[in-house]
Amino acid sequence: FWTHLLAPAQLCVIQTFTMSNADKFTAASNVPFPTDTLPDHQVYEHPLVKRYATKEMSFVWSPAMKFTTWRKLWTALATAEQELGIEISDEQLAEMRSKLYDVDFEFAEKKEAEFRHDVMGHVHAFGEVAPAAMPIIHLGATSCYVGDNTDLVQIRDALLLIKRKLVQTIDILKKFAVKYRDLPTLGFTHYQPAQLTTVGKRCTLWMQDLLIDLSNVDREINDLPMRGVKGTTGTQASFLELFDGDHDKVKALNKRVCELMNFKKTIPVSGQTYTRKIDYMVLSVLSGIAQSAYKMCGDIRLLSNLKEVEEPFSKTQIGSSAMAYKRNPMRSERVCSLARYVMGLPNAAANTHASQWFERTLDDSAIRRIVLPEGFLAVDVILNLLSNIGDGLHVWPNVVRAHVMAELPFMATEVILMECVKAGGDRQELHEAIRVHSMDAGAVVKGEGKPNDLMERIAKDPLFQKVHDKLDEMIDPILFVGRATEQVDEFISDEINPVIEINKSLMDVQSVDDVNV
Numbered sequence: 001f002w003t004h005l006l007a008p009a010q011l012c013v014i015q016t017f018t019m020s021n022a023d024k025f026t027a028a029s030n031v032p033f034p035t036d037t038l039p040d041h042q043v044y045e046h047p048l049v050k051r052y053a054t055k056e057m058s059f060v061w062s063p064a065m066k067f068t069t070w071r072k073l074w075t076a077l078a079t080a081e082q083e084l085g086i087e088i089s090d091e092q093l094a095e096m097r098s099k100l101y102d103v104d105f106e107f108a109e110k111k112e113a114e115f116r117h118d119v120m121g122h123v124h125a126f127g128e129v130a131p132a133a134m135p136i137i138h139l140g141a142t143s144c145y146v147g148d149n150t151d152l153v154q155i156r157d158a159l160l161l162i163k164r165k166l167v168q169t170i171d172i173l174k175k176f177a178v179k180y181r182d183l184p185t186l187g188f189t190h191y192q193p194a195q196l197t198t199v200g201k202r203c204t205l206w207m208q209d210l211l212i213d214l215s216n217v218d219r220e221i222n223d224l225p226m227r228g229v230k231g232t233t234g235t236q237a238s239f240l241e242l243f244d245g246d247h248d249k250v251k252a253l254n255k256r257v258c259e260l261m262n263f264k265k266t267i268p269v270s271g272q273t274y275t276r277k278i279d280y281m282v283l284s285v286l287s288g289i290a291q292s293a294y295k296m297c298g299d300i301r302l303l304s305n306l307k308e309v310e311e312p313f314s315k316t317q318i319g320s321s322a323m324a325y326k327r328n329p330m331r332s333e334r335v336c337s338l339a340r341y342v343m344g345l346p347n348a349a350a351n352t353h354a355s356q357w358f359e360r361t362l363d364d365s366a367i368r369r370i371v372l373p374e375g376f377l378a379v380d381v382i383l384n385l386l387s388n389i390g391d392g393l394h395v396w397p398n399v400v401r402a403h404v405m406a407e408l409p410f411m412a413t414e415v416i417l418m419e420c421v422k423a424g425g426d427r428q429e430l431h432e433a434i435r436v437h438s439m440d441a442g443a444v445v446k447g448e449g450k451p452n453d454l455m456e457r458i459a460k461d462p463l464f465q466k467v468h469d470k471l472d473e474m475i476d477p478i479l480f481v482g483r484a485t486e487q488v489d490e491f492i493s494d495e496i497n498p499v500i501e502i503n504k505s506l507m508d509v510q511s512v513d514d515v516n517v
Contacts, residue, residue, distance in 0.1 A: 048377050052338070054513040057380035060158045061373035063105065069153050070119075070146040071100045071126055073261065074137050077229065080256040081139060084249050086242065092133040099129045119143040140238045141229070144360075148227040148274050151372065153261065155282055158376040159221050164506045165383035166214045166289070167499070170207055171507060172390040174496050177203040181488040184477035185308070185400050186407060193407045196477060199309075199395055201484035202299070204491045209292035211495060216285045224282075227274040228266035229254045233359045271359030279372060280349040286375045287346050290339035293382045297332035297339075300389065304329045308400045312392030335385050338378045345375045384511065404477050406445070409454035410438060412475045416458065416467060419474065423466035433463050 019027070049058060059065055075096040082088040104125055112121030119138075127134030138145075181200035186193050229250075231238045236250050243249040258266045267274050303309035304327075311329050348371050352364050413434045421427050441454035458464050459471055467474065478485075500507070 048374055048381075052334075052381045053377045054380055054384060054511065056161055056512050057158065057377050060154055060161065061376065064103070065154065065157075066150055067103050067105075067108070067122055068101055069150040070122055071096070071103070073146050073149050073257075074123075074126065074141075075100065076257050076260040077141060077145070078133070078136055078139065079260060080253050081136075081242070083256065084243065084253055086136075086139070088136050088139075089132075092130075092136060095130040096126075096133045096137070099126065102129045104128065117143075119146060122146075140231075140242045142232045142238075142272065144227065144272050145229065149261070151368070152224060152226055152263075152274065152278075155372065155376075156221065156224055156263075158380075159217055159224070159282070159285075162286075162289070162376065162379060162383065163214065163217050163221065163503075164509055165380065165387065165511070166210060166217060167503045167506050169383055169387045169390060170210050170214065170496065171500055172387050173203055173207050173210070174492060174500070176200070176390055176393055177207065177488055178492060180395060182478065182481075182485040183395070183397060183400065184404055184481050186403050191302070195411065195482070196404065196408070196480040196484075198481050198484040198488065199400065200488045201481075204488055206292070206296040206299070207496065208491070209295060210289070211499065213285070213289045213292055214499065216288055220282055220285050223265075224263075224278070225265045225267040225274070226258045226261060226263035227270060229257050230270045230272075233272055234270040271356075273356075273360050273364070276349065276353035276356055276364055276368075279368060280346055280353050283346045283349045283371065283375050286379045287343045289379050290342035290382060293386055294336050294339040294343070296386065297329075297335040297389070300332045300393070301329045301336070304332070306399070306403065308396055308403065310394045310396070311389045312394070331385050331389050335382050335389075338382050342375055342378045342382070345371045384513065388514070401477070405475075406452050408475055408477060408480065409441070409452050411480060413438065413454075415474055415479075416464065416471075419467050419470075420464055425463065425466065430463060433461060434458075437461070 075093065078088050078096060079093055082093065103122075107128060108121045108125035110121075111124045112118050115121060115124075123138050126137055130137070177200040179200070180203070181198060183199045184196050185199050185202065187195050187197040187202075229239060230236055236254070239250045239253060240247065243253075254266055258264075267278075300309060300311060304311065310327060311331050313327050348367055352367055355361070356364060417427070417430050417434060420430050437454055437457040441452055441457060444450050445452050455471060455475065459468055
């Protein structure tokens with residue numbers, strides 16, 4: 001009743017004094033973000049680039065790579081045009097060659113803002129440092145000459161990097177498969193225990209998927225064409241004009257530019273752009289690698305839960321901020337997360353290709369700037385992770401054997417039955433005895449949580465007396481893996497080693513980046 005007698009400043013002190021901590025938090029937090037606070041951290045950073053991507057793949061899709069390739073394409077075009085009789089001087093070509101890497105990005109951005117055209121912005125930036133060549137830069141070309149051809153150069157270089165890392169990953173997994181070629185383990189169908197396989201044989205399933213992916217990568221590298229010199233709608237009309245109607249020279253120009261840019265083939269026909277089906281095919285190959293990686297790391301995550309196999313885990317690594325004992329398969333989970341993203345990209349490329357009207361529409365541009373680099377950046381990270389996981393994959397043989405022995409007695413009953421029949425036993429009587437013992441043993445395992453005691457029951461049953469002295473031999477796990485061990489040897493010898501030999505020059509190339517997170 002007396003607060004109306006107080007001055008406003010005194011009243012404010014009383015109100016602050018009586019505010020709860022929750023009220024104080026609300027007052028402090030519900031204000032506009034201070035514009036001068038954390039100025040270097042107010043712009044979104046793409047986690048794929050900032051957190052995961054390697055320096056090698058980031059460079060392939062960098063502005064430095066893109067715009068110096070534009071200049072190489074302009075120089076290759078001018079060189080070929082001179083060879084075919086267009087009046088271009090050696091001095092102009094020399095000036096262009098000397099300024100391939102002298103890119104003033106700030107100047108180019110100013111010109112782009114002025115012209116509202118990125119290609120012309122860089123034409124003028126090139127001409128600024130190579131003024132003698134300015135009159136013949138981009139002669140006869142359209143924007144897609146530098147844009148599309150550069151995309152294909154980047155795709156080619158990115159595929160070559162992916163190939164190297166695929167081969168290296170396969171080689172790492174080869175060592176793991178050989179090491180555990182004859183370690184029996186439970187097979188699973190429907191994620192229920194099934195016939196035994198070996199740890200090494202399971203690894204060959206992962207390797208076979210990656211081997212198929214490698215074949216697809218090789219095919220894309222070998223088949224990838226350059227767009228070449230095609231003109232505004234693909235008819236080469238501007239170049240036909242430049243060469244006064246000489247069709248042979250136009251064809252020779254197209255071939256020569258491709259040779260200078262180290263391409264073996266050009267796309268036979270095009271509209272303004274190369275067919276966007278190529279983007280779909282490339283992203284489908286990347287999706288295939290992502291699928292293989294997801295399958296492998298999904299298996300490792302399940303095996304980690306069983307405590308049979310674990311991915312690398314450093315001494316200082318923390319599995320959970322709350323549960324200090326945990327060893328989460330975080331790298332395998334990261335692979336699956338990135339792979340899930342990559343697997344969705346071909347759909348975007350398919351829709352982009354399907355919606356290209358006639359010779360070209362520009363609604364392909366923005367999405368291609370995103371999906372092509374990001375697909376390669378993500379798969380590159382995935383392969384780095386697969387190599388790291390495979391190189392440090394840890395197997396716990398005693399846990400593997402314990403799980404085998406918990407199920408093997410049931411699987412061995414058919415062998416025991418056959419041996420007893422061979423020794424003169426009654427098949428039907430033996431079958432019924434095994435059925436009863438199996439049900440009782442299963443009840444002990446499931447109902448009481450005790451170990452499988454089926455073999456002990458059979459060892460005490462006189463019906464099986466003829467095999468009592470060799471029961472231990474009859475349930476040796478290695479007898480139940482079929483040809484798994486031999487299949488590993490044959491797969492390595494027949495399929496993997498020849499690929500490693502063909503690509504042995506890639507084996508010693510060190511990656512710039514390692515897995516740090």
